[in-house]
Amino acid sequence: MATLTATAEKTSPPGIRANPTARKLAALALVAAVLVPLAAARWSSGTWPGALTVDVSGPLGRTSDWIIDNRDSHPLFLHFLGHVSNAVVISVRAVYLALLAVGWAGVTGVCALVAWRVAGVRLALGTAGAFLACGLLGMWVPTMQTLALMVVAVAVSVLVGMVLGLAAGLSGRMDRILRPVLDTMQVLPAFAYLLPVVLVFGIGVPAAVLATVVYAAPPMARLTALGLRGADKEVLEAVESLGTTARQRLLTARLPLARRELLLGLNQTIMMALSMAVIASVIGAGGLGDRVYQALASVDVGAALAAGVPIVLLAVVLDRVTGAAGARLGQEPAPHARALWAAALAAAAAVAVAGRLTDRLEWPDGWVVGIAEPVNRAVGWMTDHLYSGVPVVGGTADWAGRFTTWVLDPLRDGLQWLPWWSVLLVVAGLAWVIGTWRTALTATSAMAAIGVLGVWKPSLDTLSQVLAAVAVTLLVGFATGVAAARSDRVERLLRPVLDVFQTMPQFVYLIPVVALFGVGRAPAVAAAVVYALPAVVRITTQGLRQVDPAALEAARSLGATSGQQLRQVQLPLARPALLLAVNQGVVLVLAVVIIGGLVGGGALGYDVVFGLAQGDLATGLVAGAAIVCLGLMLDRVTQPTERRARKGA
Amino acid sequence: MRIRTIPAVAAGSALALLALTGCGAADMTRQASPFANAQGARTVTLSVQSWVGAQANVAVARYLLEHELGYRVDTVQVDEVPAWDALSQGRVDAILEDWGHPEQERRYVEEKKTIAPGGDLGVTGHIGWYVPTYFAEQHPDVTDWKNLNKYADRFRTPESGGKGQLMDGSPSYVTNDKALVKNLKLDYRVVFAGSEAAQITQIKQFAKEKKPFLTYWYTPQWLFEQVPMTEVKLPPYEEGCDADPAEVACAYPVTPLQKYLNADFAENGGEAAELLRNFRWTTEDQNEVSLMIADRKLSPGEAAKKWVDSHPSVWKKWLP
Numbered sequence: 030m031a032t033l034t035a036t037a038e039k040t041s042p043p044g045i046r047a048n049p050t051a052r053k054l055a056a057l058a059l060v061a062a063v064l065v066p067l068a069a070a071r072w073s074s075g076t077w078p079g080a081l082t083v084d085v086s087g088p089l090g091r092t093s094d095w096i097i098d099n100r101d102s103h104p105l106f107l108h109f110l111g112h113v114s115n116a117v118v119i120s121v122r123a124v125y126l127a128l129l130a131v132g133w134a135g136v137t138g139v140c141a142l143v144a145w146r147v148a149g150v151r152l153a154l155g156t157a158g159a160f161l162a163c164g165l166l167g168m169w170v171p172t173m174q175t176l177a178l179m180v181v182a183v184a185v186s187v188l189v190g191m192v193l194g195l196a197a198g199l200s201g202r203m204d205r206i207l208r209p210v211l212d213t214m215q216v217l218p219a220f221a222y223l224l225p226v227v228l229v230f231g232i233g234v235p236a237a238v239l240a241t242v243v244y245a246a247p248p249m250a251r252l253t254a255l256g257l258r259g260a261d262k263e264v265l266e267a268v269e270s271l272g273t274t275a276r277q278r279l280l281t282a283r284l285p286l287a288r289r290e291l292l293l294g295l296n297q298t299i300m301m302a303l304s305m306a307v308i309a310s311v312i313g314a315g316g317l318g319d320r321v322y323q324a325l326a327s328v329d330v331g332a333a334l335a336a337g338v339p340i341v342l343l344a345v346v347l348d349r350v351t352g353a354a355g356a357r358l359g360q361e362p363a364p365h366a367r368a369l370w371a372a373a374l375a376a377a378a379a380v381a382v383a384g385r386l387t388d389r390l391e392w393p394d395g396w397v398v399g400i401a402e403p404v405n406r407a408v409g410w411m412t413d414h415l416y417s418g419v420p421v422v423g424g425t426a427d428w429a430g431r432f433t434t435w436v437l438d439p440l441r442d443g444l445q446w447l448p449w450w451s452v453l454l455v456v457a458g459l460a461w462v463i464g465t466w467r468t469a470l471t472a473t474s475a476m477a478a479i480g481v482l483g484v485w486k487p488s489l490d491t492l493s494q495v496l497a498a499v500a501v502t503l504l505v506g507f508a509t510g511v512a513a514a515r516s517d518r519v520e521r522l523l524r525p526v527l528d529v530f531q532t533m534p535q536f537v538y539l540i541p542v543v544a545l546f547g548v549g550r551a552p553a554v555a556a557a558v559v560y561a562l563p564a565v566v567r568i569t570t571q572g573l574r575q576v577d578p579a580a581l582e583a584a585r586s587l588g589a590t591s592g593q594q595l596r597q598v599q600l601p602l603a604r605p606a607l608l609l610a611v612n613q614g615v616v617l618v619l620a621v622v623i624i625g626g627l628v629g630g631g632a633l634g635y636d637v638v639f640g641l642a643q644g645d646l647a648t649g650l651v652a653g654a655a656i657v658c659l660g661l662m663l664d665r666v667t668q669p670t671e672r673r674a675r676k677g678a
Numbered sequence: 679m680r681i682r683t684i685p686a687v688a689a690g691s692a693l694a695l696l697a698l699t700g701c702g703a704a705d706m707t708r709q710a711s712p713f714a715n716a717q718g719a720r721t722v723t724l725s726v727q728s729w730v731g732a733q734a735n736v737a738v739a740r741y742l743l744e745h746e747l748g749y750r751v752d753t754v755q756v757d758e759v760p761a762w763d764a765l766s767q768g769r770v771d772a773i774l775e776d777w778g779h780p781e782q783e784r785r786y787v788e789e790k791k792t793i794a795p796g797g798d799l800g801v802t803g804h805i806g807w808y809v810p811t812y813f814a815e816q817h818p819d820v821t822d823w824k825n826l827n828k829y830a831d832r833f834r835t836p837e838s839g840g841k842g843q844l845m846d847g848s849p850s851y852v853t854n855d856k857a858l859v860k861n862l863k864l865d866y867r868v869v870f871a872g873s874e875a876a877q878i879t880q881i882k883q884f885a886k887e888k889k890p891f892l893t894y895w896y897t898p899q900w901l902f903e904q905v906p907m908t909e910v911k912l913p914p915y916e917e918g919c920d921a922d923p924a925e926v927a928c929a930y931p932v933t934p935l936q937k938y939l940n941a942d943f944a945e946n947g948g949e950a951a952e953l954l955r956n957f958r959w960t961t962e963d964q965n966e967v968s969l970m971i972a973d974r975k976l977s978p979g980e981a982a983k984k985w986v987d988s989h990p991s992v993w994k995k996w997l998p
Contacts, residue, residue, distance in 0.1 A: 097763070097785070122712035174713055232756050232764040234712050313754050313764065315713055323726065323733075323755045329975060405975060412883070426883070433836035539876070548845070548871045548880040549837040627872040629837065629880075635849060635870055642757040642850030 053461045057454070065450050077449045077485035084483065086647035093646040096228055114235040117181065121234055125177035133164055133392045135381030136173070142373040144346070148353035156350065159342035166335045166400065168317060169392035175306055175316035175340070178234065179299075182241040186298045190246040194253020194294075198287075199279075204254060209471075214247040217660050218620040219308045221653040224640055227312045237314030245301040252294030256287025292355040296348060303344045307337075307535070308624075311641060330408045330541055331401030338400075341529055412544040429551035432497075437550050441493035445486055452489075453477060459666045463608075472665035475658040484655045490632035491622060491659060494550050498557040498618045503611060506562050510569025510610075511595065520570060527563040535560055535621050543628050553625020553634070561617035565610045572606020573599050605669065612667040619660055633659070713752055722943075722950045723752045725761045725770040728848060729874050731898055734967035735774040735799065737978035739957055741986055742993060747949050757850040762938075766792040771943040772954050776936045777803055777852055787938075794944040796937030800958040805852065805896045805930035807844065808907035813890040823862060823912050830865040832890045841867040845893040847877040854926040855894055858912070861927040866892070878972075881905055898961040900968035952998035959992060 072078035100106050128136055137160040145153035163172040193211075197204040222240045230236040260283050268282040284291075310318030320336035415425050444452070456476045461469035479488045513520040538556040546552040576599050584598045600607070626634025633652045640649015722743055726736045736753055743749040756764055762782040764770040774796075786793040809820055819825045830842035837843060844866045846855050855868045871877035877893070878901060884891045885905040895907060912929035919928040937954065944951050963985070970981035986993060 118712045125713060177712070227760065231767050231769065232754075232760045233767070233769040310755070312760075313756055313769070315752070315754060319753075319755055323728075323753075329972075331975075332977075402975065413886075430836045438836070438839075539873075543876045543879045544883070547883060548876050549835070549869070551836075552876075625872075628876040629869060629871045631870060631872075635872060638872060639849035642759065642848065644759040644763065 050462050053466075054458060057458055057461060061454050065454070068450050069448070076445065077480035077483075081481060082483040083481055085651060089647040089650055093228060093644070100231075110229060113239075114230055117235040117238045120181045121177050121238065124180045125174060128173045128177055131381045133160075133169055134383065135377070137161060138380030139377040142377045144350050146370055146373050147357070148350045152346075152350055152353055156346050159339075159346045162342055163339040164392040165398050166338060167392075167397035168320065168336055168339045171315075171317045171320050171336065172339045172343070175314075175318065176343070178238060178241075178314060178316060179302055179306060179343075182238045182245065182302050182305075183295075183299055185238070186242045186245040186302060187249050187295060189242060190249025190294060190298065191253050191291075193246070193250035194257070197250065197254035198257025198283075204258075207250065207254070211247045211251050213657075213661055213664075214243070215251070217657055218623045219244050219305050220620070220623045220634070220637055221656045221660075223308070223312050224637065224646065224649040224653055227641065228646060232313035234314060236312050237309035240309055240312065241302050241305040244305045245298045248297035248301060249294040252290045252297065253287065256290030256294075257283055259290070260286040289355055292351060296351040296355065299347045299351060300344060303340060303347070304535075307340060329401065329405065330544075331404035334404050335400050345528060408541055408544060411541070415545060425545040426547050429546035429549070429555075432554070433549060433551050436497050437493060437554070440497055441490050444489040444493050449480060449485065456662060456666060460662075463667070463669055464665060468665040468668070472662045475662040475665070478658045479655045479662075482651050482655055482658075484633065484636070484651060487632040487636065487652070488655050488659055491619075491630075491634065491656075494554055494557075494622045494625070494630060494632070495615065495619050495659075495663065498554040498561070498622060499611075499615050501554070502558045502561045502565055502614045502618060505558070506565030506610065506614065507569055507607070509562075509566045511573065513566065513570040514573035514599075515591075515595075523566065527567055530559065531563040531567075535624050538621075539624070539628050548629035550625070550630050552628045553622055553630030556625060556628070557618040557621035560621045561614045564617055565614045568606055568610040568613060569603075572603035572610070575606070576602045608667070608669045612664065612669075615663045615667050616660065619656075619663060623656055720748070720948075720950070721750045721752055722947070722954075723754060723769065723771050725764065725773045726753045726755045727758060727761065727773075727775065728755060728850070730900055730968045730972040731801075731964055732775045733971055733978055734964050734981070735957070737971065737982035738959075738967060738985060738993070739774060739954060741979065741982035742953060742996070743950055745986075746997060747953065749950050757848075759850070762786060762793070765938060765940050766790065768792075768940050768942055771940050771947065771950075772796065773938045774954070774957065775799055775801070776938055777805075778933050778936075792941050794939050794941045796939045796944070796955050798958060799935040799937055801898055801935045801961050801964050803896060803898070803933045803935050805894070807855075807892060807910040807912065808895040809890065809892055809910060810885060810888075811906035811908045812888055814908040821908055821910050823864070823910055826892070826910065827865045829890070833866070833892050835869070837869045838867040841865050842892065844868050845877060845880065845891065846870045847874045847894060848872065851894075851896075852930075853894060854920060854923060854930070857924055857926045861925065862913075898965050898968075900965055900972050903965070903969055904973060949998045953996050956996035956998070958996070963989065963992065 072080055131139065137157050140160060141153045141157035144156040160172075163169060193207060197207045197211075219240075222243050223236075226236045226240045226243070230239060264286065265278065265282060268278050273281070306314065306316065307318035307321055310316070310322040313319075317336050317340050321333045321340075324330075324332035324336060453473050453476055457469045457473045460472035479485060509523070513523050535556070538559055539552075542552040542556045542559075546555055580598055580602060581594060584594050589597065622630060623634040623637065626632070626636070626638045633656050636648050636652030637656065639645060640647075640652060724736050724739060726733055740751040740753065743751050754764070754770060756770070758777070758779065759782065761770060761773055762779060765773055766786045787795060807823075814821055817829065820829050826842070833842035833844075834840070835843045842865060844855060844859060844864075846853055846868050847870070849870060849872065851874075858864075859866050859868055871880060881891065881893060881901065882905065892910070893907075895901075901907075913927055915929045915931050920926045920931070937957065939947070939951060939954060944955075947954075967981050967985045970976045970984060971978050974981075976984070
């Protein structure tokens with residue numbers, strides 16, 4: 030998530046902003062004073078008026094039927110989508126067969142040697158260790174299936190992302206069209222993508238790969254465009270003065286200058302694709318994700334973990350290797366780079382051939398370590414001893430109950446009780462204060478669209494869960510972040526934990542959470558908090574640490590205590606980072622609250638799950654659209670304008 | 679120049695795509711999984727539904743296919759309705775336990791003929807409302823729906839608000855509960871656990887504390903061995919009383935569970951198709967395997983092996 034880290038910059042002190050804020054609010058109040066009485070008189074004033082909803086279930090149902098009936102005969106499917114689907118199947122199969130043909134020793138060897146050449150010896154050892162661990166966990170074949178799927182999905186994402194990024198990087202008009210689209214895609218929960226893809230392509234690998242591409246391509250496109258636009262003007266002029274053509278300039282100057290961003294884009298794309306790998310198991314992706322999903326169905330946390338660990342290992346290894354490759358870019362190449370590459374390739378080939386000759390292609394059955402049982406015992410112990418009847422503090426079930434009755438219920442009922450126009454007004458106000466009139470308009474229309482779709486109440490239910498979870502996340506996250514920023518030891522201890530939690534597939538959290546908190550909205554909120562916490566902690570820590578040391582020194586010389594330093598210097602100066610933490614927290618929380626539909630979170634998440642499970646497009650797609658709107662609204666309401674302005678630079 | 683590159687790239691990639699796939703029509707409704715038949719192995723892909731009974735069927739079928747007939751078996755977990763779709767497309771070769779989907783049967787078996795019936799599984803399924811037996815023994819009248827309102831406050835939870843909680847499971851399961859609660863005028867609220875895993879976890883937690891609860895549940899199910907439950911009598915089922923989903927006011931029917939095969943696979947699947955067609959066992963057999971998987975945490979493969987080793991007389995008949 031390296032884009033997130035480059036944002037802690039100093040801004041002007043908040044005093045200058047006070048005026049425009051007041052002006053914006055006054056303008057909004059004026060508009061509201063005119064429109065609200067009109068709207069309230071025309072329609073009712075409580076929940077979203079029925080007259081303003083559009084029932085789309087009829088047309089959606091017919092669309093779904095039409096697709097199912099024509100999927101094997103209509104030219105659109107036969108001559109276009111069919112080929113897309115075929116291409117995906119053929120390429121995934123090719124990669125999968127290649128991986129199997131190379132054998133476990135070969136795959137481990139090749140990957141380790143590539144890691145050695147691009148990222149150094151330590152990461153090479155790490156890579157080899159990670160692959161061997163996948164085998165030891167008895168997950169070799171599913172790991173290869175996931176890897177095959179990932180290779181294809183990442184390749185397509187990078188290709189699509191590059192093409193879009195080139196378009197946006199070279200043409201101002203394309204940039205203006207694409208930017209908001211890509212921005213929006215970035216904040217959407219993965220779950221919302223699944224249903225439309227499944228409808229067209231059916232359950233299976235093609236649908237999974239395409240959903241992954243839709244999810245993972247945007248960061249590549251954004252960063253490509255960013256890299257192309259950010260290239261040094263003087264260098265470009267120099268190249269132009271040499272009389273080069275546009276194509277030559279692109280290939281010899283602009284793209285090479287942007288390679289750091291390109292690599293960062295690759296890194297982000299891989300991470301997004303991996304996180305989608307598990308979610309896509311709901312639509313038949315197979316591989317590791319499917320193992321996690323199957324294990325969770327029989328409440329087997331241990332087995333789910335055994336399949337989840339390889340995903341985490343793959344993610345960490347790929348993240349580190351691409352990251353290290355990026356960091357090495359500026360350096361001079363080593364003296365014998367070519368010879369070393371050749372040696373590496375030869376060694377890899379030798380390992381693969383050796384594996385082939387000794388007929389050791391499949392991971393030996395005997396070399397499997399079962400971790401499921403001890404894990405399950407630990408989880409069992411936790412639920413036995415923590416669920417209820419703990420003296421003094423009460424069990425986790427009691428907490429969940431209290432959280433539901435005292436926080437979630439009042440919040441939900443309060444939101445649903447608010448007149449619909451006041452919700453719109455609050456959204457508009459928040460978005461405008463923090464952004465521009467454009468973002469305010471987007472946020473308000475997104476919220477209004479939810480009403481029009483006729484899912485006002487469930488959306489507010491989801492919103493209440495998001496708000497509660499965000500509040501808890503920020504409370505815990507800021508506290509931990511401050512602690513980590515002030516003590517190197519705490520940060521060192523936290524880092525590996527954060528790494529693991531951030532790459533862990535969201536699904537794995539769900540069952541222990543149910544065991545601890547029962548079924549309902551409380552466990553959904555708990556899972557969301559656990560998932561969003563690492564990002565918030567990390568951004569907070571970085572923001573606080575990047576505060577100008579001179580400012581701190583000055584405060585210290587004036588005799589400020591460390592508490593005063595924190596409150597009056599560090600926190601205000603780290604404000605952009607904290608705002609970013611809020612934004613990220615909201616986006617991540619929403620993603621998991623939706624998945625919380627699987628553990629009784631109800632509301633929109635349940636509707637999506639229902640739509641997927643029953644093939645009910647009307648319910649699922651409307652809920653998916655509402656989630657999209659909700660995500661858009663939440664992002665705009667928490668996204669400071671500085672960020673967008675700088676991204677465009 | 680700048681303007682011409684984009685269409686060129688687009689055209690290039692389109693051409694590449696065509697070259698890759700070969701020209702002409704491509705019917706994606708007949709497309710196998712990319713992981714099938716790797717390295718010349720004969721592969722069968724089975725759909726596993728999320729409940730453990732279905733896993734037990736698949737585990738035993740898989741064990742026999744692999745060890746007796748030398749196939750390689752892939753399993754995919756898909757929800758019930760999408761599984762029908764996947765089955766008709768040939769991405770899955772067989773569904774071993776279906777609880778009745780009349781609309782899909784009409785569409786795929788009768789109209790499109792892409793799915794062929796595979797016969798009875800031998801197990802009879804029944805859905806109903808259940809209370810834990812420890813509670814039913816103390817309050818015997820709770821087992822009649824007419825008395826449910828009397829107990830509504832005993833079944834209250836934070837999620838159900840002021841009403842009693844009727845816990846439902848995965849959204850993929852067949853359920854009329856919302857309509858039933860409304861039409862029978864019960865003071866209850868249906869709370870969806872969202873997945874069977876979540877529902878089981880919650881039931882176990884309730885049972886550990888001997889708390890009363892009312893849940894949507896079904897037989898055969900291994901959980902009965904651990905948490906004995908008693909069915910609540912709903913107004914009796916009559917043919918057609920569940921025709922209109924909004925007006926249902928009667929119990930769920932008793933369903934003989936069915937197997938379905940992809941039509942191509944049924945014809946050309948050879949020994950594998952033959953075995954799956956002959957696959958027929960009893961509720962007790964299924965429960966034995968389910969219990970080993972879900973409760974004793976054996977892997978499905980080990981559980982299947984244990985069952986296969988101890989019941990040769992049952993499965994020998996299935997072999998082609």
